[in-house]
Amino acid sequence: MAKIKKTVKTIKIDADKCNGCRTCEVVCSAFHSEPKYSSVNPATSRIRVITHRLKDIWLPVFAGEYTPAECMGRDKYIIDGKEYDECTFCRATCPSRDMFKDPDSGLPLKCDMCEGNESGPLCVEWCLNDVLIFEEREEEVEEEVVIDEMEAGLEALIDKYGYDKLGTAFARLTQKA
Amino acid sequence: MRYAETGYNLEIDLSRGNIERVETDPKLLETHLGGLGTNVKIHYDRVGPEVNAFDPENLLIFSTGLLCGTPAFSANRTLVSFISPQTNLLAYPMMGGFWSAELKYAGYDKVVIRGKSPDLIYIWINNDKVELRDASHLKGKGAVETQDLIRQELKDPNVQVAAIGMAGENRCFTASIEQSRSSSSRGGGGAVMGDKNIKAIAVRGTKPVNLARGEEFMAHMKDIRKYIDFRNENPIPEVMPILSGIGSPQMMKHVDEKWHTESFAWGNSRVRRKDFWTDEIDKTWTESQTSAIKRFISCFNCPQQCGALIMHDDVPPYMMKCFSKLTYTMAAFVDDLDFTWRICKQAFEYGLDSFSTPQILAFGVELYEAGIFTDEDFKGCPTDKEGRFFWLLDRVARREGIGDYLADGTYWAARRIGKGAEAFDHNTTKKHEQMNIKLGMLDPLYYLMFATNEKISITQIEGNWPQAAFPDKKTREAFVKDWPQLPDEKFKKYFVDWEPRGEMANPQYPTPEMSSEIVDWMEMLHNIDDALGICCGMGSFCLKPPYHVHNYSKLIASATGMDIDQAGVKKIVNRSRNLHRAYNNIRGMRRKDELPPADHWKRRFPDLEETLMQTYYKFKGWNEEGIPTRERLHELDLDYVADDLEKRGILNDGQN
Ligand code: SF4
Ligand code: SF4
Ligand code: SF4
Numbered sequence: 001m002a003k004i005k006k007t008v009k010t011i012k013i014d015a016d017k018c019n020g021c022r023t024c025e026v027v028c029s030a031f032h033s034e035p036k037y038s039s040v041n042p043a044t045s046r047i048r049v050i051t052h053r054l055k056d057i058w059l060p061v062f063a064g065e066y067t068p069a070e071c072m073g074r075d076k077y078i079i080d081g082k083e084y085d086e087c088t089f090c091r092a093t094c095p096s097r098d099m100f101k102d103p104d105s106g107l108p109l110k111c112d113m114c115e116g117n118e119s120g121p122l123c124v125e126w127c128l129n130d131v132l133i134f135e136e137r138e139e140e141v142e143e144e145v146v147i148d149e150m151e152a153g154l155e156a157l158i159d160k161y162g163y164d165k166l167g168t169a170f171a172r173l174t175q176k177a
Numbered sequence: 178m179r180y181a182e183t184g185y186n187l188e189i190d191l192s193r194g195n196i197e198r199v200e201t202d203p204k205l206l207e208t209h210l211g212g213l214g215t216n217v218k219i220h221y222d223r224v225g226p227e228v229n230a231f232d233p234e235n236l237l238i239f240s241t242g243l244l245c246g247t248p249a250f251s252a253n254r255t256l257v258s259f260i261s262p263q264t265n266l267l268a269y270p271m272m273g274g275f276w277s278a279e280l281k282y283a284g285y286d287k288v289v290i291r292g293k294s295p296d297l298i299y300i301w302i303n304n305d306k307v308e309l310r311d312a313s314h315l316k317g318k319g320a321v322e323t324q325d326l327i328r329q330e331l332k333d334p335n336v337q338v339a340a341i342g343m344a345g346e347n348r349c350f351t352a353s354i355e356q357s358r359s360s361s362s363r364g365g366g367g368a369v370m371g372d373k374n375i376k377a378i379a380v381r382g383t384k385p386v387n388l389a390r391g392e393e394f395m396a397h398m399k400d401i402r403k404y405i406d407f408r409n410e411n412p413i414p415e416v417m418p419i420l421s422g423i424g425s426p427q428m429m430k431h432v433d434e435k436w437h438t439e440s441f442a443w444g445n446s447r448v449r450r451k452d453f454w455t456d457e458i459d460k461t462w463t464e465s466q467t468s469a470i471k472r473f474i475s476c477f478n479c480p481q482q483c484g485a486l487i488m489h490d491d492v493p494p495y496m497m498k499c500f501s502k503l504t505y506t507m508a509a510f511v512d513d514l515d516f517t518w519r520i521c522k523q524a525f526e527y528g529l530d531s532f533s534t535p536q537i538l539a540f541g542v543e544l545y546e547a548g549i550f551t552d553e554d555f556k557g558c559p560t561d562k563e564g565r566f567f568w569l570l571d572r573v574a575r576r577e578g579i580g581d582y583l584a585d586g587t588y589w590a591a592r593r594i595g596k597g598a599e600a601f602d603h604n605t606t607k608k609h610e611q612m613n614i615k616l617g618m619l620d621p622l623y624y625l626m627f628a629t630n631e632k633i634s635i636t637q638i639e640g641n642w643p644q645a646a647f648p649d650k651k652t653r654e655a656f657v658k659d660w661p662q663l664p665d666e667k668f669k670k671y672f673v674d675w676e677p678r679g680e681m682a683n684p685q686y687p688t689p690e691m692s693s694e695i696v697d698w699m700e701m702l703h704n705i706d707d708a709l710g711i712c713c714g715m716g717s718f719c720l721k722p723p724y725h726v727h728n729y730s731k732l733i734a735s736a737t738g739m740d741i742d743q744a745g746v747k748k749i750v751n752r753s754r755n756l757h758r759a760y761n762n763i764r765g766m767r768r769k770d771e772l773p774p775a776d777h778w779k780r781r782f783p784d785l786e787e788t789l790m791q792t793y794y795k796f797k798g799w800n801e802e803g804i805p806t807r808e809r810l811h812e813l814d815l816d817y818v819a820d821d822l823e824k825r826g827i828l829n830d831g832q833n
Pocket of ligand 3: 251253423425475479480484714715
C-alpha cells in the first residue's frame with residue numbers, strides 16, 4: 001500500500017489532574033446529539049471518566065475501535081499502589097461491557113475528535129483542569145481504509161444478528177421506502 | 178417534548194409499597210421553575226399544618242434543579258425538602274455531587290416519598306425500573322460505606338447513591354444525607370429519611386435531557402466559561418484569599434484560616450481566639466492539610482474543586498467538603514488540624530450535619546462543666562478534648578445516655594434537660610444552630626438575614642454583597658468599577674459610601690431601606706440558584722460570581738424555550754418565596770420567631786432592629802407579623818394562598 005501523509009490527532013491525558021467532574025462527558029454527548037447541542041446524555045459520550053473515588057481513581061478514557069469479540073486474556077494493572085480493573089484502560093467497544101455503546105440502539109460509539117468542530121475536540125476545550133491536551137502531528141503512514149461510524153454500526157449489527165437477518169430487514173425497509 | 182426538565186416525577190408511597198411515574202403539569206415551569214420552587218408548591222398543596230416531621234404524611238422530596246444535567250456548569254444540586262424535626266418548618270438543605278444529574282438522566286425531576294416502610298429498604302432507580310430493596314444488611318453501616326456497598330451489590334460503579342448513617346436511622350435531629358463528596362445536612366433530612374426506613378436511594382440513568390435551543394444555550398455557556406477562566410486567573414484583589422475566588426469557598430485549597438479561626442467563636446460558639454493564627458499554627462496546619470489531601474475533587478460538571486479526597490494515616494479514605502474542616506476542631510478547642518481528618522470521617526459515616534453537631538457536642542461539654550450533666554452522665558468518657566468529642570459523637574449517633582438528649586439538637590435538648598440548660602442554648606434561630614460567630618456591632622444586613630430567611634441557616638443566605646465595609650474609599654471604588662453582577666447601578670454608591678466606622682457605618686448604614694434592597698437581592702439570587710440547581714458557589718454565595726441576574730434569564734429561556742426575561746425570572750422566584758413564607762406562617766411562624774441569637778452582637782439597638790424588620794417586611798409586601806399581604810399575594814398570582822390564609826384566620830380581611 002502507498003504511503004500517505006496523515007494528520008495524527010491525539011489527546012494526551014494527564015489523569016493526575018482530573019477532578020472527576022465529567023464535564024467532558026456532558027459536552028461530548030451534547031455535541032454529538034442531533035441536532036447539535038439539542039440534548040445531553042453522558043451515556044452516549046465518547047469519553048467516559050472511570051471512577052473509583054475512594055481508591056483515588058479518576059480516569060478519562062476515549063472510545064476506540066469497535067470489536068466484535070471480547071479478548072481472551074485480560075490485564076490487571078497496579079499503578080501507584082492502586083489496582084485497576086481488567087478492562088479499565090481498554091478503549092474498545094466490546095460485547096463484555098456497556099461502555100461506549102449507544103444506550104438505546106446498542107450501537108458502538110467512537111471518538112471522532114469532534115469532526116467538523118472548528119475549535120477542535122470539545123472535551124479538551126471544556127475541561128478547565130488541563131487534563132486533556134490536544135496534539136496534532138503530521139505522519140507518513142500506510143494508506144488504510146478508515147471505516148466511519150455508520151460502517152462500524154453496521155458491522156456491529158451484522159455481528160449481532162448475522163448477514164441473513166440484517167439482509168432481510170434491510171430489504172423490507174427498502175421496500176417500504 | 179419537555180425541555181430542561183424531564184416532565185416526570187417519581188411518586189413512592191412506602192406504606193403501600195406503591196411506585197408511580199407521574200407526568201407533571203408543564204405550567205409549573207412557568208409558575209415555579211423547578212427545584213425549590215416546585216418543591217414548595219407540592220408541600221403547600223399536599224402537607225397540612227398538622228403534619229409533623231415523623232408523621233407518615235410528611236413528604237420527603239429529593240429534587241433536581243431545572244438546569245441539572247444540562248451543560249450549565251455547576252448545575253448539580255440535589256434539593257431535599259421536608260418538615261424539619263428541628264424547626265417544624267419546611268426545610269430544604271441541598272447537596273452537590275452527582276446524584277441529581279443521574280436522576281435527570283434516569284428520566285425524573287423529583288422523587289416524592291410519602292408513608293413509611295415497615296422494614297429498612299433502599300430505593301433503586303434504574304431508568305424506568307424502580308425497586309424497593311431490602312436493606313437489612315446495611316443497618317448500622319456508615320453513610321459513606323453504604324454508597325460503595327450498594328455500588329458493589331448492583332455491580333455498577335456509576336450508580337450514584339445518597340445514604341444515611343446510624344444517626345439518620347436513629348432519627349437524630351441533625352442527621353444528614355451523604356452522597357459522594359457532599360451532603361444534604363441542615364434541618365435533619367437524614368432523620369426523616371431514617372424515620373421512613375430508607376437507608377439509601379441509588380440512581381442510574383442513561384436517558385437524555387433535552388435543550389430547546391441548544392446552540393444558543395451553549396453560546397451563553399461560552400460567555401460564562403470565559404468569565405470562569407477570567408476569575409480563576411484573576412482573584413479579586415481587594416479581599417482576603419478565601420473570598421477572592423469562586424466556588425464554595427475552596428476551604429480545601431486554602432490553608433490560611435486566620436480569618437475563620439480568629440473571627441468565629443470556638444466551643445459552643447463562645448470564645449474568639451483572636452491570636453490563634455501564629456506562624457507555628459500556619460506551619461503545622463499546612464503540613465497537616467497538604468499531607469491529608471490526596472486529590473482535589475469537584476461536583477458534577479464543575480471546573481472548581483471545593484472538595485478533597487482525604488487519606489490520612491490509618492483513617493479509611495473519604496471525601497470532604499468545605500467548612501467541615503474547621504467546625505469540629507474549633508468546637509472541641511483542638512489546635513491540631515489532624516483531629517479534623519479523623520473526626521470528620523466518623524461524623525460523615527454516622528451521617529451528621531457538621532455545622533450543628535459540633536456545636537451540640539460543645540454544648541454537652543459546657544453542661545458538664547456547669548454541673549448540669551454529671552460524672553454519672555459522662556461515665557466512660559475520656560478526659561482529653563479529642564477523646565471526649567469522639568465519645569460524645571458516638572453517644573449522639575447512637576442516641577445512648579445523654580446522647581439521646583443531644584441528638585435532638587441544642588434547642589430541644591436544653592428544654593428536655595432543664596436545670597438551667599436553656600441558658601446554654603444561645604446560638605439558635607428558630608430552634609436551629611447558627612453560624613458560630615459572636616461580634617461587636619450589630620450589622621443591619623446580617624440582622625435581616627439571620628432573622629428572616631426561610632433557609633434558616635445563615636451561611637447559605639449571604640452572598641454577592643461584601644460581608645464588611647472596606648477600609649478605604651479607593652479600594653471600594655476599585656471594587657465597584659468592575660461589578661456587572663449588580664442588579665442596579667445605585668448599589669455601587671451604597672457600597673462606596675459604606676464606611677467601617679463613623680456615621681456611615683453599621684448599624685446606621687446601610688439604612689433600613691438600603692439593607693432591605695440588598696438583602697432582597699441576595700435572597701432572590703439564592704432562590705434562583707435553588708430553583709435551577711446551581712451551586713451557590715458559582716451564583717449567589719460568592720462575590721462577583723459567573724451566574725447572576727443578567728444572564729440567568731438567557732440560560733433559562735434557551736434551555737426551556739420559555740419566553741422569559743429578567744423580570745419574569747424575578748417574579749417566579751418571588752412567587753415561590755412568598756408561597757414558602759405563607760406555608761411557614763400557616764405552620765405558626767410569626768414575627769416573634771424572627772430573632773437572631775440574643776448575644777450574636779455585643780452592641781444591640783432594639784429600636785433600630787424593630788425598624789429594620791418592619792422596613793424589610795414592608796419592602797417584601799408582608800404585614801407586621803411577617804405574613805404576605807393579600808395585595809402582595811395577588812400580584813404574584815397567589816390569590817388562593819390569600820384565601821387560605823384568611824380562612825385560617827392568619828390574614829384578616831381588610832387588615833391585610
Ligand atoms: S472535564 Fe477534565 S477534569 Fe473533568 S472529568 Fe473530564 S477530564 Fe476530568
Ligand atoms: S474529542 Fe470530541 S468526540 Fe472525542 S471524546 Fe472528546 S468530545 Fe468526544
Ligand atoms: S463550585 Fe465547588 S461546591 Fe460548587 S459545584 Fe463546583 S465543586 Fe461543587
